[in-house]
Amino acid sequence: MHQVLFGTLNGVKLKAGAPVLTSSVYADDLIIYGQGTIQETLLIQQCLDDFCMWSGQRIGHEKSYIWFSKGVSSETRHVISTILNAQAGHYQHTYLGVPIIASRPSHFSGLTSKVQHKPQSWKARLLSQAGKVTLIRAVIEPMVLYNMAGGPISITVLDKINSMVRGFFWHSGDSKRMHMLNWKILTMSKRDGGLGLRDFRSVNDAVVFKAIWKLSSKESENTMWVQIMRSKYLARKCFWLAREGGPSTRLWKAILALRSKVSAHITWQLGTGDKCGAFGEPWHDFWLKVQAPISSQRDMVVTDLVQQGGASWDPQRLIDAFGFGTALFISIKFPVPPLNALHQDRLILTTTRTGKFSFKAAYHLLASSSSAVPSMHTEFLKLIWHSPGILPRIRIFLWKLLWDALPVQGSILNRLGSPTPPCVMCQQGPENTIHALFLCHHARAFWFASPLCLRFDSSIGSVAALLNSLYTTLRGRPFVSFANLLWALWKHRCSFVYEGKKFAVQEALYQAAYYNQLSIASSNMTLSRKLGQPRHEAGHMDGTVAQGMICFVDGSFDTSKKGGWAFLIFDKGSLLNYGADSGSVSSPFLAELKAMEAGVRAVIQLGTTCCLFYTDCQHLQQVLSGKAPPDSVHWMEYQHTVNLLCLFRAHEGFKCEHISRDFNVEAHHLANYARANEISFNDCTYPLFNFRSL
Template sequence: MGFWRAINVNGTSQIWRQAVRLRDFFKLHVKWRVADGEAIEAMSQPWFPGWEVTDRAPRADRRITVADLFDFDSDQWKHAKIASLIGQQNAHQIVQHADKPRRVSGLKDRLIWECTKSGRYTVKEGYNCIISRLGMQGGDISWKHVWQWKMIVPKVRMFMWRLLSNALPLAQNLSYRIRTISSMCQRCNQENEFATHCMFFCQGSRMIWFMGELGLRTDDLPLNITEAILHITQGMNEDQISTVCYTLWEIWLVRNDALFQHEPFQPVAICKRVNAWKKRENQGIYTRSPSQIPIIPYEFQVEGWQVVTDASWDTSCKAGIGFLAYRASILQWVNMECLEAEDPFQVEAIAVKNGIDWIKERFSEEGLQKVQIFSDCYNLTSAVQERNMDDLPSWRALPTVAKIIEEMRSYNTNMDLIHVRREAVRPAHELANSARRLRTSYHGRPSVAIMTENGIGMRIEERFFQQVQEAPP
């Protein structure tokens, strides 16, 4: 049948379905340069202005070439034969406008791309043509629409901007930067994870849309994420647009939970969370999730363990981490380590992760106890508390933050990560600075030399309690 006559059927890939949808676009820019006409199938390939596929010809005649429709002796088209195959109107169009075949030595029929001077098609030229038709204009319109959606929670509106800007850390985007990362969607393992696949085409996403309040089928949406969202929201009222945005948001959260925490897929629960978002919006409550996640400030505990962490980093990618472990406010352990990292947020996450790993070893020896872990990195503490990794300042920290969230969940209420002001983590910061500058590491009981060099005392200072109480939400 070929590309020019193909139809979309169930079971074909999303890429093929979208290629068929773009066929009319290609017909505007692809044509045959007719030489002798022997290589051009007259009934199934674009070769004259206004060409259209026809099924009127008998099956036996559908392999007829352009050369078969031309009388080289009289240098005229076979008008009657053409009309019998594809109709009088098309026959007239061919006679008036089609290039006549010519038998010239060395000249062959050639398929040309009219958007280039050479007539040669390249992926780059095709991409630029399609983007100019589909992408840029739609992106501007959609961005304007996003800011008009005043009813949307601000962080979800920001998520929508990132989605429309193709700025989410999807597998396909990451694979462009890191060759070792696969571009394949890890949820379905069927197609690359680009924005529209993640939000609409992946099997789980399709199920969520169909089961949701809007009951949408998303199989045949445009590949471009901007066009897909505009297509869905066209003619919708504010309440329906709100449903679309919160559904996209929940799909993103579910994707992250499945990828980093191996959470089971529960479409009914997801639809309920979308409704919960809308209910809170109507009530003017702008919290992240229906689940009641405790937000700081916390009441500082005297018993149990306290782990104070911090990191140090410079533009040469040299870094250091430090943490101090206190039991009932008395210093028990000191850790400083030098390493290399691409950005400061990544090092902050590693510092917290190392503190958690050390505490896990203590739990294995002494049993489960209450632990409070302190960090001055608000982006990190809020991401862990809310179990939300879509706003992280560094994609490199994603695996580490995911592991922190997993560990925190495994200990339930026995482990808290608390944000404090920088002054509160000064001892840990001094350790991290020393590790970075001196390129040295130390793990062990607090020694006199370490404590003296870094100005560390054996107890948490009284002002530390004040820093916890004054930590911003």
């Protein structure tokens, strides 16, 4: 009944050709759209009264608001508000914490005040920087991201939030401290030398990128939001070639501003060719420079450019559409139309493995920057973040050592342009990080008395030289023990400097031993969780396997992208056929694909309909057995996977199982031999003893 009543409403149409909006529902909240007339208002009220009578629910008038457009007179506004018993809304109102209208920085005052007051309630003086990182990532970042659900946030607001988060990380309670490192370094990934905090400007761009993906991928073209955006701003125009032109929303302006930056990382992977447009879509190198010559060609898709059957291009259509020069380029780059009838066209994000869009991938793309630390320090970074048992606050301490960002008096004064003072403990050397932790005679005595019994060369003059020396010295030794010793030395030195306590080597060593006990307990807890997980053994050979036809396949790959692949077919325990090939492949998985394809085709040539295939590539086995989707592979290997999957499924008697490398030795050696010697053979045309000695 209510659907009939809502059908009588005129609703709101943002532009000619746009879908009519009458209502939208979220949880137990309802938004009704209609024209600002008395008649429309009476229909809405009748519908609401009927709903309340049928359901027994009541409308919360104290929480109900009406937003009017500029064309509604003040008298009509008063009458409508009286009929619906609701007050007029304004920009200060929020829905589930998000501003209803947010076009100015002042509209986000609620968000900035929340971000500002959250750290104050956490007693920052009692938190370590490791704890602050956890709270930033677990509370502040989701809070800001949630507010972006309504659209991009003003850059002014984002910069203010970045500043507040940066201050919370470095400051201690009410006291302000020097920021020892740039905010850009903190927002880099841990692999690149940062802490993995999010820069909210890049998060904002990632939200816009998600909107770009929905508008261009055509996967969400039936959703209401995409239909409204297309009808309002595109209207038979290609998304990638559309311009602003006329009044537009904050979101659309952000989309146009970011579009050119992300277009280089998006491409179409053609399948049937009926979804990718022939013009203005990224499927060839000149796609941004070619527009439809006449309006009737705007809706052409790639499949319209090929002859019937899709085996070759239609030369006349290609020239008419693109001109002779571009048509010649396309026909040279694609001698055969790059179509595949086995799957649909897919829009690919080239920076991801599977080609699928993800918010994480979008953020890393927009926030990407080269590694901030020298390549020689990457191994030290791995020790910091991946060594088991190190306490979080000690990891942050080691990370600051990597950047020479420890709050040593000399480092602080150097940043202010003042000369380095002498060491406060021995008065015999400069007050810098290297001297304080390794070259001071108190530090030397500590390290020599420690279980590691370390001595450091006094000629070490930089953090880079120090880290190289440490990495060489600690190779083969437990890094966690060194980390705990260094932390204990630092804590006792701080007690000497700031509290006047006497530095005692034995007390510092006892403290380091205590940290070692905590590390061991932490490692044991992690290990017990891992051991408690059930382990599932992969496929194995048994007596039933050897009774029928089986095929062992394997691929080989090296860093120069040379590949080899091989198969061995057994029938009732006897070797029936084998073969191998080699060539250039982009990944180990592609070599495994080629090995399986060669084995399947060889079995088909033998005329059998039942065969069990064994591979030591578990991902390939999961795809062929239906446990993993074909689009879970790398996007450049997707078409090979689909072709193999269709070939495999065409024979119901073909099954695939995972097998350990130990049971696939012959196929493994044969594939390695084919790759190393760049040979190709099939149908038992090569003596087996040539590779069995490998």
